[in-house]
Amino acid sequence: MSKIYVSTTVNGRPEDVLCEAHQTLLDLLRDEIGLTGTKEGCGTGDCGACTVLLDDRLVCSCLVLAPEADGKEITTVEGIADSQDGLHVVQQKLLEHAALQCGVCTPGFVVAAKALLDRDPNPDEKTIRYWLAGNLCRCTGYDKIIRAVQDAAQELTPTK
Ligand code: FES
Ligand code: FES
Structure with a gap:
């Protein structure tokens, strides 16, 4: 199956990734970019464990297809802290x-x-x-x- 090119910004960093059309934004973050702070609870949009900001809107990343993140800005829990060592x-x-x-x-x-x-x-x-x-x-x-x-x-x- 041919892959789809997704160009996005995650926690202020540009991320260019190839993904499958059926992959979710949660898959993209965890499996392709390696940001495993975002968790999968239900995988069906019911629990909120996978919540991220997508262009400043809260979304369940398990319900967003990875290609939909193209050109968008994403903030995950890894991007919330006020500094590298500190906590929000x-x-x-x-x-x-x-x-x-x-x-x-x-x-x-x-x-x-x-x-x-x-x-x-x-x-x-x-x-x-x-x-x-x-x-x-x-x-x-x-x-x-x-x-x-x-x-x-x-x-x-x-x-x-
Ligand atoms: S994993 Fe439960 S809402 Fe996404
Ligand atoms: S589900 Fe275990 S701390 Fe919330």
Whole structure:
């Protein structure tokens, strides 16, 4: 089968990849580019573990065909940290609140929560729960995750 050339930018780096027409963006990231931070939970668009930003829109990368990423900018969990060694405040707060167990869902929550705080640095609890409704976690019970995002928001906007 002939391969398709995909030219994209991932976490600010140009990536030119040959892929099969049936491969997903999740396959492209993990198998062709080697960024395995993005996880596959369900593979059917139900869990949010594979969440990435595609031209600044949150998408389930298991539902996007790799050729659709041509010419687009992608941000994965590997591109979220503020510096090479540091963590984004959302990641730091998830750690501090012990808001993860197996961690399969965590990259998706990190990407989604960061996207929320970029748009709304001062979200109320209802907004956080609504925004993260597409991200499922079978381990934590959610409360610690919500507290972590609230704490991250507090750190970003300490005067609220
Ligand atoms: S792996 Fe993509 S939504 Fe579950
Ligand atoms: S920490 Fe295991 S699924 Fe969320």
